[in-house]
Amino acid sequence: MSGFKDQTPNPNPEIFFRAVDRLQLESSLTSLRNDNKSLVLLSDHKELLDYYGEVVVQRVNREFPDTPLEIFLPADTEGLLERFNTILNSMSFELATRPFNKGTPDKIWLLKNASALEEKDLQILLKLLENFPGAGIGALLMFDTSGASNTAIFDNNPRLNTWALSMPTKEQKLNAIQQARRNGTEEIAIEFFSQLAKAEKKNLAPKLETPNSSKSATKNNAAPEIKASTSSKQKKRVLPWVIIVAGLLSISVGVSAVLHPEFGEKLLGLFTPKGKNLKAVQSEETLSSAKNDPLSKDAREVPEVALQGQRWLMTLPQDHFVLEFQTFTNVQDAQNEIAGKEWLKRSYIVPVRAEGSSDVKFLIVDGPFRTAEIAKKAASRMPNSSDIVIENVASLRGYAASQKIHP
Numbered sequence: 001m002s003g004f005k006d007q008t009p010n011p012n013p014e015i016f017f018r019a020v021d022r023l024q025l026e027s028s029l030t031s032l033r034n035d036n037k038s039l040v041l042l043s044d045h046k047e048l049l050d051y052y053g054e055v056v057v058q059r060v061n062r063e064f065p066d067t068p069l070e071i072f073l074p075a076d077t078e079g080l081l082e083r084f085n086t087i088l089n090s091m092s093f094e095l096a097t098r099p100f101n102k103g104t105p106d107k108i109w110l111l112k113n114a115s116a117l118e119e120k121d122l123q124i125l126l127k128l129l130e131n132f133p134g135a136g137i138g139a140l141l142m143f144d145t146s147g148a149s150n151t152a153i154f155d156n157n158p159r160l161n162t163w164a165l166s167m168p169t170k171e172q173k174l175n176a177i178q179q180a181r182r183n184g185t186e187e188i189a190i191e192f193f194s195q196l197a198k199a200e201k202k203n204l205a206p207k208l209e210t211p212n213s214s215k216s217a218t219k220n221n222a223a224p225e226i227k228a229s230t231s232s233k234q235k236k237r238v239l240p241w242v243i244i245v246a247g248l249l250s251i252s253v254g255v256s257a258v259l260h261p262e263f264g265e266k267l268l269g270l271f272t273p274k275g276k277n278l279k280a281v282q283s284e285e286t287l288s289s290a291k292n293d294p295l296s297k298d299a300r301e302v303p304e305v306a307l308q309g310q311r312w313l314m315t316l317p318q319d320h321f322v323l324e325f326q327t328f329t330n331v332q333d334a335q336n337e338i339a340g341k342e343w344l345k346r347s348y349i350v351p352v353r354a355e356g357s358s359d360v361k362f363l364i365v366d367g368p369f370r371t372a373e374i375a376k377k378a379a380s381r382m383p384n385s386s387d388i389v390i391e392n393v394a395s396l397r398g399y400a401a402s403q404k405i406h407p
Contacts, residue, residue, distance in 0.1 A: 013180070013183065013185040013188055013189075014055050015051075015176060015180070015185075015188070015189050015192050016176070017168040017172040017173060017175070017176040018168070018172060021052075021163075021165070024163045025052075025055070025056065025059070025163070027161070028056075028161045028163060029056075029059060029060070029063060031161055032060075032064075032104075032105065032108075032138050033063070033064070033103060033104055034103050035100075035103070036100040036102075036103065036104070036105045036133060036136065036137075036138050036159075037138070037159055037160065037161055038129055038138050038139040038140065038141070038159060038160050038161070039056070039139075039140050039141070039160070039161050039162075039163060040114070040141045040143055040154050040160055040161070040162045040163070041053055041056070041140075041141065041142045041143065041163050041165060042143050042145050042151060042154075042162055042163065042164045042165065043143075043144070043145060043164065043165035043166070044144065044145045044146035045146070045165070045166075045167060045196070045199060045200070046144055046146070046199070047195055047196055047199045048165040048166075048167070048196070049142045049143075049144060049165065050142075051192065052163075052165055053112065053140075053142045056140060057069070057110065057140070060108060060140070064104060064105075064108065067104060067105060067106070067107065067108055067138075068107055068108070069108045069110060070107060070108070070109050070110065071110045071112065072109055072110065072111050073112070073113065074111075074113055074114075074116040074117050077117055077118070077121045080109065080125065081121070081124060081125065081128075084125075084128050084132075084135065084137065087135045087136075087137070088132060088135060091134065091135070095134050096132045096134040096135055097131065097132060097133075097134060098133070098134045099133050099134070100133045100134055100135075100136055102136065105136050105137060105138035106136030106137070107136065107137055107138070108137075108138045108139070108140060109137060109138070109139045109140070110139075110140045110142075111139065111140070111141045111142065112142050113142065113144070114141040114142055114143045115143045115144040115145070115147065119150060119153070122153065123153055125139070126153060126154070126157060126160070129157075129159050129160070130157050130158065130159045130160075133159060167196065167200060168193070168196070173193050176189055176193075177189050177190060177193070278324075278327065278352040278353070278354055278355075278361075278363060278396070279352060279353055279355070279396065279397070279398040280310065280313055280350055280351065280352050280363075280396050280397050280398065281302070281310065281351040281352060281353060281360060282397075282398070302351050302360060303331045305331055305335065305349055306331055306349050306350065306351045306362055307351075308348065308349075309348035309349045309350040309351070309365065310350060310351055312348050312350075313348070313350050313365065313393070313396065313397065314397070316367070316368045316393045317368065317393065318392075318393050318394035318397070319392070319393070319394070320367065320368035320369060320370060320392075320393050321367060321368065321369045321370075321371065321372050321374075321375040321390055321391065321392055321393065322365050322366060322367030322368055322369070322375070322390075322391060322393060322396060323365065323366040323367055323369075323375060323378065323379055323382075323388050323389070323390060324363055324364070324365055324388065324389040324390070324391055324396075325337075325344070325347070325363070325364040325365070325366070325387075325388060326363075326364055326387075327352065327361050327362065327363045327364075328361065328362045328363075328364075329359075329361055329362075330362065331349060331362050333362075334349045334362045334363075334364055335349070337364060338364060343381075343382045343383065344364065344366070346366060347364050347365060347366040348364075348365050348366075349362050349363070349364060349365075350362070350363050350364075350365045350396075351363075352396075365396075366378075367393075368393060372390055372392075375390045376390060
């Protein structure tokens with residue numbers, strides 16, 4: 001059955017050789033209009049992606065005349081995420097996570113070559129679209145699956161529709177051309193299918209070039225090949241889970257890196273916390289204790305080097321991040337830890353208290369860093385990076401809920 005229906009001649013007709021494709025397009029546009037759901041076009045044939053991507057763009061321009069359509073290239077990824085960040089900065093967390101009630105999106109972003117994006121960047125974008133529908137962003141992604149790209153990242157995302165495009169059968173081509181003839185667009189349809197046939201032949205050529213001389217070698221080496229194939233299959237079963245587990249931390253860090261601090265307070269979960277929740281001793285607490293009781297613990301146990309760290313921490317922007325290293329019961333041990341270590345040469349010693357305790361301890365802190373992603377990169381270059389904790393300045397001061405939590 002052809003997907004064509006009668007239509008007036010048109011210089012750019014929509015050629016559908018499967019009824020399901022026409023229905024998929026209509027359904028996706030309806031979801032974009034009513035629910036602000038994004039659309040991903042998937043195919044291992046670039047010609048299909050180019051053609052139907054253009055069809056979608058033309059329909060969007062006609063049906064969403066008041067909604068700006070912005071085109072992004074893979075090189076624009078950083079700017080794209082920064083744009084999303086700017087939008088989130090202008091609204092509250094509750095509003096950003098609330099379902100978009102306007103229906104039609106405020107903006108539509110087109111990524112023509114989404115498969116060329118770094119997978120972690122694409123995951124960040126998809127997570128932003130999923131978790132912040134209130135931002136009013138709809139996306140159209142054209143994704144070439146002919147490479148080794150992982151399409152599983154599009155699964156189970158309630159904010160996405162996926163449209164898988166495949167080559168037509170001979171019967172579908174014939175039906176579509178006959179319908180095009182009735183619509184007066186036969187030449188356009190024939191040219192379209194001719195281009196598809198050439199592309200398909202080109203893609204199949206490398207697969208057909210198997211020299212006869214290799215047959216005997218293949219036969220003689222059958223056992224090793226079977227073993228290698230089995231090993232390869234085992235790797236394929238294991239590898240996705242490795243990628244998923246390794247990617248969870250990257251996604252959390254990447255998403256948090258582009259969020260406003262208000263969002264970070266609720267979502268940031270970068271590293272496993274070390275020990276109890278620590279909060280910096282406030283300068284007014286220290287001064288008050290020293291004034292009221294010169295023999296108090298605060299007055300006796302906060303040396304000048306720790307007071308310097310305290311003053312430094314209080315001057316940092318609240319939305320920046322710091323690296324937290326080890327905690328010590330006295331300043332001398334903290335200073336000994338810093339001595340001779342190049343990566344700690346710019347660190348400070350900050351007086352802190354564990355939750356529920358009145359005892360002052362001393363935490364080695366480095367920073368500040370503008371985003372969690374920058375802090376993570378800095379930590380990755382240091383020895384024992386897995387023992388380092390990243391925390392927001394406001395959280396360490398005690399002005400915000402602790403962000404040293406599991407993702």
